[in-house]
Amino acid sequence: MSHPIRQVVLIMLSLCYGAVMAAINYTAPSLGFNQTFQQSWALYSPYFPVSEYAPPPTGCTITQVNLLQRHGARYPTASVGVSLQQSVAKLQGADLSDDPSLTFLMNFTYALGTDILVPYGAAQSFDAGQVHYTRYASLIDGDILPFVRASSSERVVESALNWTAGFAYASNQLYVPVLSVIISESGNDTLDNNMCPNAGSSDSETSEWLEIFAPDIADRLNMAAPGANLTNSDVLNLMYMCPFETVANEAPSAFCGLFSQGEFNSFEYYEDLKDYYGNGYGQQLGPVQGVGYVNELLARLTGQPVQDETQTNHTLDSSPVTFPLNRTFYADFTHDNEMISIYSAIGLFLQPHALDPSQPNTERTWVDYKLVPFSGRMVTEKLECTVAGETGDYVRILVNDAVQPMEFCGDTGSGVCALGDFVQSQQYARLNGEGDWALCSD
Known part of the structure; x- marks a missing residue:
């Protein structure tokens, strides 16, 4: 469990830092590609609304909002950055004179940073704040x-x-929320998947698909650049360069031109498999890593103390200062892996069949660019609805503005469930993963 003194220090630091960041008031620009191409970048796709936001059904009023949002576009992580540079160096060391699409590499210098947001990613979050103020100002x-x-x-x-x-900008500085709690990732944290060391990986499934789609690309590039000796893994790294350079420079990366739309569709499926078998339904210990957040969500929706024995920090969640139950708007910021676990713990995007590592199912709803793009978001709205003369509390969930079907709690097509039915449907979370949490550690 995180030390309470450290939490207070982090809270105070956030208050100081917020004044600096508040000076940013720009809008995320266009990146120069059509949306279809950008969507094939999977979890590295820029945020876009999957559907136009639909107001609640007639007779319903929003009384509470729970936002869960992924961070904005970033540079590659340190380990990935090393791999990218190695693959680029192999291509640069080859004969590039015969293919015009490769000549940019003759004067290319790798200049990507590590881990942190790019300016475009900061703008994505700023844009989201404006959207959410405008949409939910009545709360x-x-x-x-x-x-x-x-x-x-x-x-x-x-x-x-x-x-x-x-x-704050959208409200003309009338309402200036602050970052009240920063949860340390070195301890209990419902906004990071760091507490299940025994969870497996998606390596088997992603490797199978990589061996299917990457060899032809490697052969094509090796013929165009004699001496490169690119492997399947190099192909993947060079494809990563496209989204990472594009969001970093806010302009199309030349690496994007090395691959077709169809090849990037295969890349997208690689990342779908990675998440499905890494933190989703295909991983036994994937959904349990989202249980802590779900139990916090249930506490907020019902106004009752958090009941959880998994990821939650009991010190934070038992205090009205660090976990109030009287707010109309909650906003939590997290990582894509944790969002995948949370979707799976709730029962969203459930697939009739496990994803096939040898062939994409074009009818699947598990598509990374719709689930966890940069700045992707899940919003759980608590509603007060009058149905057949009776007034009660209801719930609906939107992921990237698309209303989610929730047959598991009685949704008959409107995307709305009675709050009590939704709570009952979350037995997996309410029972702390039904034994799965105990398997996370030896």
Whole structure:
């Protein structure tokens, strides 16, 4: 469990840092590609609304909002950055004179940073803050501002701060929410998947698909660049360069031109498999890593104390200062892996059949660019609805603005469930993963 003194220090630091970030008031620009191409970048796709936001059904009023949002676009992680540079160097060391699409490499210098947000990613979060103020302004007044938390990675904290700045900007500085809690990733954290060391990986499934789609690409590039000796893994790294350079430079990367739309569709499926078998339904210990957040969500929706024995920090969640139950808007900032676990713990995007590592199912709803793009978001709305003369509490969930079907709690097509039915449907979370949590550690 995280030390309570450290939490207080982090809270105070966030208040100081927020003043600096509040000066950012720009909008995420176009990246120069059509949306279809950008969507084939999977979890590295820029955020876009999957559907136009639909107001609640007639007779329903929103009374509470719970936002869960991924950090904005970032540079590659340190380990990935090393691999990218190695693959680029192999291609640069080859004969590039015969293929015009490769000549840019003759004067190319790798210049990507590591781990942190790129300016485009900061702008994505700022934009989101403006959208959410505009959409849910009726829930806000001077005494009831959004309660904001973030996992402690720098890119997540900065995303939260840019969101608060965008929210304040949209209200003409009338409502200025602060980042109230930063949860250390070295301890119990419902906004990071760091507490299940025994969880397996997706290596088997992703390797199978890589061996199917990458060899032809490697052969093509090796013929165009004699001496490169690119492997399947190199192909993957060179494909990663396309989204990472594009979001970093806010302009199309020349690496994107090395691959066709169809090849990037295969790349997208590689990442679908990675998440499905890494943190989703295909991983036995994937959904249990989302249980802590789900139990916090249930506490907020019902106004009852958190009941959880998995990831939650009991010190934080038992205090009305660090886990209030009287707010109308909650905003949490996290990572894509944790969001995948949370979707799976709730029962969203359930597939009739496991994803096939040898062939994509074109009818699947498990598609990374729709689930966890950069700055992707899940919103759980609590509603007060009058149905057949009876007024009660209801719930609906939107992922990237698309209303999610929730047959598991009685949704008959409107995307709305009675709150009590939704709570009952979350037995997996309420029972702490039904034994799965105990398997996370020896």
